[in-house]
Amino acid sequence: MVRFSFCGVDLAALPHGALFLPGRRALLVADLHLEKASWFAAGGQMLPPYDSMATLTDLDRIARDVDAAEIWCLGDSFHDSAGCDRLPAPAEALLRRMAGAMCWTWITGNHDAGMVDRCGGAVTAEAEVEGLLLRHEADPADPRPELSGHYHPKLRVSMRGRQVARRCFVASATKLILPAFGALTGGLDAGHPEILRAVGGPAQAWVPLADRMLRFPLAA
Numbered sequence: 001m002v003r004f005s006f007c008g009v010d011l012a013a014l015p016h017g018a019l020f021l022p023g024r025r026a027l028l029v030a031d032l033h034l035e036k037a038s039w040f041a042a043g044g045q046m047l048p049p050y051d052s053m054a055t056l057t058d059l060d061r062i063a064r065d066v067d068a069a070e071i072w073c074l075g076d077s078f079h080d081s082a083g084c085d086r087l088p089a090p091a092e093a094l095l096r097r098m099a100g101a102m103c104w105t106w107i108t109g110n111h112d113a114g115m116v117d118r119c120g121g122a123v124t125a126e127a128e129v130e131g132l133l134l135r136h137e138a139d140p141a142d143p144r145p146e147l148s149g150h151y152h153p154k155l156r157v158s159m160r161g162r163q164v165a166r167r168c169f170v171a172s173a174t175k176l177i178l179p180a181f182g183a184l185t186g187g188l189d190a191g192h193p194e195i196l197r198a199v200g201g202p203a204q205a206w207v208p209l210a211d212r213m214l215r216f217p218l219a220a
Helices: 036-042 051-066 089-101 193-199
Strands: 002-006 009-013 019-021 026-029 070-074 103-107 122-124 127-129 132-134 146-148 153-159 162-167 169-171 175-177 203-208 213-218
Touching (some): 051 089, 153 203, 169 193, 175 193, 193 203
Parallel strands (some): 026 070, 070 103, 146 175
Antiparallel strands (some): 002 009, 019 026, 127 132, 153 162, 169 203
């Protein structure tokens, strides 16, 4: 993980797109979109039904690696508000085990706005942790330091004649947008006008590696 300071708070970024608050052993992820494949399947578009288990397995591994005591999910954790009901039994069992072992909080997003407490953990619209506001979608009118998701930012660069896309964080002075953590999620270009509007001011795309953070300025 790569440690850094954001608005006076010590954080660490993990290559998979999670954030860690070492001071309280809190792991933060955004946009899991659990049961996205089954939602598409209900509409006739058949996708491999393994996205939820893949996402939760990755989250469980990372939580164990960092010895997390808390998990905060920053919205769109399920692809729709009924997604928990469609979880395959092994995925549901894994989720309930994790939610029972840690202090788990679901922050609701636009996809799971009607979510209720059915898979463990607490549900809230937003929260404040260590002076950082946690919500699903960045509010450009709010001057407070903020962590959010929603946009699934990806950095796209040309390397040796081919396009390479990597999930990334987008940061300004007081806004930090997390990439989508889910196994079956697309991504919006980090320099998209909607992302830049959301963070306000000069912004950078951050790509964490195992031992360093790559930072790329984003043109307004």
